[in-house]
Amino acid sequence: MKLKLHCAALAVLAMGATLAQADTGKLLLTGGVSTIGGSAGGGLTPWAVIGTNATAGEVGYSGYATRAATQDYSLTGYGVALGLHDRVELSLARQDFDASPALALNGIAPFGVAPGQHIRMDVVGIKVKVAGDAILDADSLMPQIAVGLEHKRTHPGSIGSVLDFLGIRTSGTDVYVSATKLLLSQSLLLNATLRSTNANQNGLLGFGSAAPGKNSRSLQPEFSIAYLLSRNLAVGAEYRFKPNNLQALGAAAGLGAALREDDWKDIFIAWAPSKNLSLTLAYVDLGRIVPGITNNRRQTGYYLSAQVAF
Incomplete structure (x- = not known):
């Protein structure tokens, strides 16, 4: 499940905000890519930027597809987003996670896990820009700030x-605030997000x-x-940074760190052949994902994503 999250490679696309202007007047890739x-x-x-190529007074849309794979897991994702006047963003995503290693859980108890089992997750999101502008405030210390939620x-x-x-539980809602600072003269983009969540593996494990x-929320x-x-x-x-909600329960059941959750990280390279198309390739390190059924292996691998935006 983590592997899918390591789509982080997408972050690179938002960096493209320093590129030339699109026909709409919005800088190329200023809307970032799809997380x-x-x-x-x-x-x-997520970043504080509003997705798609739409500027103030315009409505835009985007769509994406991703594929990620590590030693033991793989994930496919796709979704769409709607950008309203460079102020509000609505998004919908579906994730399909190959959780085949979970079959080993039947050796612990008669859970009835089926061979080749997949976990699917739907995500409905909304983000609202509340202060600043990544482009117009590029010469000041003011970042662009947005608040959002993902159900x-x-x-x-x-x-x-x-x-x-x-x-x-099988449903939950993350709430976050993001601050994005674009330093045009340095060709640099910085982002910090603070998330309130109680999700396990971003929600793939509930x-x-x-x-x-x-069971309570924590700030990550x-x-x-x-x-x-x-x-x-x-x-x-x-x-x-990730919460580690399940390890204490696993330890109390005599499983040690079998349910531990690690932080995610990645390095990426992104290429934008046009203002409407972005391609991203990343190396991801998702740490250990339910290490009790994968011999404590770290889940490292690749992430590939394509996005179209208008």
């Missing part, structure tokens, strides 16, 4: 019996936990940096 949750920003974390519903299939056993695990910071190498090529990195 794994569907909102505009980097691959792993998520997980469809775990036969893994639902495991979530029930652990006291995990929300919260039975005691002694953590997320950071992105991107540097423009040329007019349409950028590189960057992201780091997303």
Whole structure:
């Protein structure tokens, strides 16, 4: 599930904000790319930018598809977004996570996990710009600031019996605030996001936990940096801190760190052949994802994403 989040590579696209102006008057890639949750920003974390190529007084739309794979997992994602007057963004995303290793859970208890089980998650998001402008305030210290939420519903299939056993809910809502600073003269984009969440693996493993695990929300910071190498090529990195809601419950059940959740990180390169098309490739490190069924392996691999925006 983490692998999918490491789509963070997308963050690079927003860096393209320093590129030349699009026909609409909005700087190329200023709207960022589609995150794994569907909102505009980097691959792993939302930014304060409003997606699509629409400027004030315009309505725009975008669509994306992603594929990520690590040693034990893979994830496919796709979604659409609507940008309203460069002020409000509405997004919808679907994630399909190959959770085949979960079959090993049947060796712990008769959970009835089916071979080749997939977990699917729907994400509905809204983001509102509340202060600043990434382009107009590029020469000042003022960042662009936005607040947003992502409502998520997980469809775990036969893994639902495991979530029930652990006291995990299958729906939840993340709330976040993002600040994005574009330094045009340095070809640099910086972003910081603070997220209130109780999601496990971004929601792919549900929300919260039975005691002694953590069921309440916690504040988790997320950071992105991107540097423009040329007019349409950028590189960057992201780091997303994650809650670790399930480890204490697993330890109490004699499983040690079998349910531990690690932070996510990535490095990426993005190419924008036109103002309407973005391609991103990233190396992702999702840490350990349910290490009790993957021999404690770190989940590293690739992320590939394509987005069209108008």
